[in-house]
Amino acid sequence: MVNTPPPEKHLDEQHHQPQSSIASIDFYTPLRLSIDGTPRAAATGPSPTNQPIIPEGPIPPPPSSRSPPPPFPEAHHAITISNNGSFLGSHNHPSPPPLRPPPGGGGGKKGGGGDNGINVIDDCAVEEIHEVCHPPHVSLWDKLRGRLNEIFFPEDPFHVFRKRNQSPATKFVEAVQYVFPIIGWLRTYDFDVFRSDLIAGLTIASLAIPQGISYAKLANLPPIIGLYSSFVPPMIYAVLGSSRHLGIGPVSVASLIIGSELSQSVSPETQTELYVSLAFTTTLFAGLLQTGLGIFRLGFIIDFLSKATLTGFMAGAAVIVILQQLKGLFGITHFTKQMQIIPVLKSVIHEEKEWTWQTVVICLSFLALLLVARQVSAKKPKLFWVSALAPLTSVIISTLVVFILKSKLQKVATIGKLPEGVNPSSLHKLYFHGPYLSVAIKTGILAGVLSLTEGIAVGRTCASMNNYQIDGNKEMIAIGAMNVCGCLCSCYVVSGGFARSAVNYNAGAKTAFSNVVMALAILITLLFLMPLFYYTPNAVLAAIITSAVIGFIDVKAAYNLWKLDKLDFLISMCSFFGVLFISVPIGLAIAVGISLLKIILNVSRPFTSELGNIPGTRIYRNLSCYNNARRVPAFLILTIESPIYFANSMYLQERYATGINSSTS
Numbered sequence: 001m002v003n004t005p006p007p008e009k010h011l012d013e014q015h016h017q018p019q020s021s022i023a024s025i026d027f028y029t030p031l032r033l034s035i036d037g038t039p040r041a042a043a044t045g046p047s048p049t050n051q052p053i054i055p056e057g058p059i060p061p062p063p064s065s066r067s068p069p070p071p072f073p074e075a076h077h078a079i080t081i082s083n084n085g086s087f088l089g090s091h092n093h094p095s096p097p098p099l100r101p102p103p104g105g106g107g108g109k110k111g112g113g114g115d116n117g118i119n120v121i122d123d124c125a126v127e128e129i130h131e132v133c134h135p136p137h138v139s140l141w142d143k144l145r146g147r148l149n150e151i152f153f154p155e156d157p158f159h160v161f162r163k164r165n166q167s168p169a170t171k172f173v174e175a176v177q178y179v180f181p182i183i184g185w186l187r188t189y190d191f192d193v194f195r196s197d198l199i200a201g202l203t204i205a206s207l208a209i210p211q212g213i214s215y216a217k218l219a220n221l222p223p224i225i226g227l228y229s230s231f232v233p234p235m236i237y238a239v240l241g242s243s244r245h246l247g248i249g250p251v252s253v254a255s256l257i258i259g260s261e262l263s264q265s266v267s268p269e270t271q272t273e274l275y276v277s278l279a280f281t282t283t284l285f286a287g288l289l290q291t292g293l294g295i296f297r298l299g300f301i302i303d304f305l306s307k308a309t310l311t312g313f314m315a316g317a318a319v320i321v322i323l324q325q326l327k328g329l330f331g332i333t334h335f336t337k338q339m340q341i342i343p344v345l346k347s348v349i350h351e352e353k354e355w356t357w358q359t360v361v362i363c364l365s366f367l368a369l370l371l372v373a374r375q376v377s378a379k380k381p382k383l384f385w386v387s388a389l390a391p392l393t394s395v396i397i398s399t400l401v402v403f404i405l406k407s408k409l410q411k412v413a414t415i416g417k418l419p420e421g422v423n424p425s426s427l428h429k430l431y432f433h434g435p436y437l438s439v440a441i442k443t444g445i446l447a448g449v450l451s452l453t454e455g456i457a458v459g460r461t462c463a464s465m466n467n468y469q470i471d472g473n474k475e476m477i478a479i480g481a482m483n484v485c486g487c488l489c490s491c492y493v494v495s496g497g498f499a500r501s502a503v504n505y506n507a508g509a510k511t512a513f514s515n516v517v518m519a520l521a522i523l524i525t526l527l528f529l530m531p532l533f534y535y536t537p538n539a540v541l542a543a544i545i546t547s548a549v550i551g552f553i554d555v556k557a558a559y560n561l562w563k564l565d566k567l568d569f570l571i572s573m574c575s576f577f578g579v580l581f582i583s584v585p586i587g588l589a590i591a592v593g594i595s596l597l598k599i600i601l602n603v604s605r606p607f608t609s610e611l612g613n614i615p616g617t618r619i620y621r622n623l624s625c626y627n628n629a630r631r632v633p634a635f636l637i638l639t640i641e642s643p644i645y646f647a648n649s650m651y652l653q654e655r656y657a658t659g660i661n662s663s664t665s
Helices: 140-152 168-179 182-186 191-218 223-228 232-240 252-262 272-295 299-304 307-324 326-330 341-350 357-379 381-404 437-465 472-487 498-506 513-533 538-552 555-564 566-581 584-604 649-664
Strands: 009-015 022-026 039-041 076-082 087-093 119-122 125-131 248-250 494-496 608-613 620-622 637-640
Touching: 168 182, 182 232, 191 223, 191 248, 191 252, 191 381, 191 498, 191 513, 191 538, 223 513, 232 248, 232 472, 232 513, 252 272, 252 307, 252 437, 252 538, 252 584, 272 299, 272 437, 272 472, 299 437, 299 472, 299 584, 307 326, 307 341, 307 437, 307 538, 307 555, 307 566, 307 584, 326 341, 326 357, 326 538, 341 566, 357 381, 357 538, 381 498, 381 513, 381 538, 437 472, 437 494, 437 498, 437 584, 472 494, 498 538, 555 566, 566 584
Parallel strands: none
Antiparallel strands: 009 125, 022 076, 076 087, 119 125, 248 494, 608 620, 608 637
16 A cells, blocks of 8 residues: 655754765665565655665664664664665654655645654764755756756766856867867877887887788778778877877778678679778768767767677687688688688688698798787787787798799789879769668678777776776767778778787877877888888788787686676677677677667566675675575565666565565465
C-alpha cells in the first residue's frame, strides 16, 4: 500500500567525517518489504545506485549504541551507513512515515508531524530535524534543456563566453585558442621544447616512412599514397589536435578495412584508378563522420566498443593482416582477394609453384631483426630508438642487398619507381555517382569509427601517463578535419597509431610540433629521395607490417578477461573468430551486439548481494566474500548494483521475497 501524503519533515544528517560521504538508508525509500516479503510501498522512481534495501523490523543495535530501538511494530526504524559499509547509528519514528515525494516534484500541505528530538549517533555525527522546503518550480523546457546539456555538453565548451569581467577581445582570443590549441602552447614555446620535439619528430619519421609505404600496400594502394598520407594530415593535426604525443599517419586497421572491403567490389590491379578514387571517397566519408560526431557531441557512441570487443577485434584483425603478408613472404603474384583464414591458406598452398626461396629468406631474416629490436626496447625503455630505427634500417639494408645482388635476385619483387613531388590534388577523383558509392560509404563509416576509436584511446593513454587531459570531442573534430582535407590531397584514412605514438612519447615529444617535424622529413623524402626506394623488396615491407601488428594479439588481456568476466571473454572471442572466419564488419557487429545484450542484462537483472555484520564492528559486508560476516536476525540487508525502475522492479521484488523466505526458513 502506497502512502500518498508527502512528508512534512524528515531527518537530515549533518556528519563531519572527512574520509567518507554519509548515506541515510531508511524505510521510506521507494521499495519496502515486511519480514514476510510483502511489499509495503511500491517503487515510484529510480533508487540510488548500490543503496541497500532493508525491510521493516527491529534492528539490533551495534555494541556501542546508546539506546535500544523500540520493538516492532510500534516504532519505525532507519539506519545510517557510510559508503564504506560502516554502521553509524539509527533513528526511530513513532510510526512509519509516508513516502518522500519523487525528485523534482511533489507537494502537500504544511504542518503536523512529530519527532523524537535529536538522536546523537556519534561524537562527531549529529542528526537534526529540519523542515523541508518545496523545490522551486522548473518548467518542462528547462528540465529537457538541462538534461540535454548534461548528456551532450558535460564539459561546457562555451564556458569561455560566460566568464564575467572579461573584455570581448579576451573572450575572442580564448575562443580562438579553444578551436586552435596550437595558439595555447605556442605562447610558452622555447628552445628546449623545440629540441625535444625535433628529436622526437625525426625519430618517428624514420618509422613513418617504411610504415606509410607498407600500410599503403596493405590497403592495396600505390605505396606513394602512404607517404602522402604522412605529410598533409600531421600538419593539420598540429593546429587542431590537443594531444602532445599522438603520432599521425596511416594505421593498420583502417588499411585492412579499406583493402578488404573495396577489393571485393573493385580489382586494385585491373581497375586501379577506380579503386584509388573509391579510397579517397571512403576517406571523405570517414572524415565527415568523425567531424560530425565531434561537433554534435556524440563521442559517447564509440564507448560501445568495449575493451573486450576491441581486444578480440584487434587480435583477429592482426591475424588477418599477418595472413595477407604471406603473399610477400613467399613472393606469390596470384593471390586470393578474400581475407578470411581458410581462403588465404588455400591460396598459399595452391600457388606453391610461385614460392621464391630468396624472398622467404629476406622476409624471415628482417622479421627476426625487427622482433629482436622490439624486445630490446620493451625490456630497456631508454633504448626506444632501437625499435624506432629498425624498420628504416631494414629498408636501407635490404635495398642495398637487392641492388648489389640484382643479377641473382631477379625473382625478388621490388617497389619499383615512385613519383617525386608533393601531394597532387585529388578533388577530381572523388566518386559520387555510380554503383560503388554505397561501398565507399559503408567502408568509410567502418574505417572512420575504428580509426577514431584507436586514435582517442592512444591519445587518452598518453595524456594519462603525462598528467594532462585531452578533449575527446575536439580530438574527433581534429581527426575528422585532417581526413576531410587529406582526401583532397591524395591521402587515405589516417589516425593516431599505437606504434608511432609510443615512439613519439618515448622520444620525449613535448608538443604536437613533433608531427610537423615528421611531416617536413616526409616532404624532403618526397622531393629528393624517391629514387632510392626503387630496389626496396616487398618482402621487407611484409616483415615490417607483421612486426607492427603482432603486438595486437594480446593473450594476457584475453586471459584477464577470462578470469574477471566470462561474458566479456565470450564477447572477445566472438569478435576474434567472427573477424577471422566470417568478415571484419560482421565480426565487429556480432561483438557489439553481444555487448549491448550484456548492458541490457546488467540493467534488467542487476547483481545483488546480501550483507552481514562483521562481529564487534559497525561494518556490513558481502556474506559471500567475508566468512566472518553474520546475518542480522530477522533482517535481510541487500545491496543492488543498479537503479530500481520498471525494467527490473518485478525481478527485484521476486528476488527479495525469495531471499527473505530462505533467510527466515
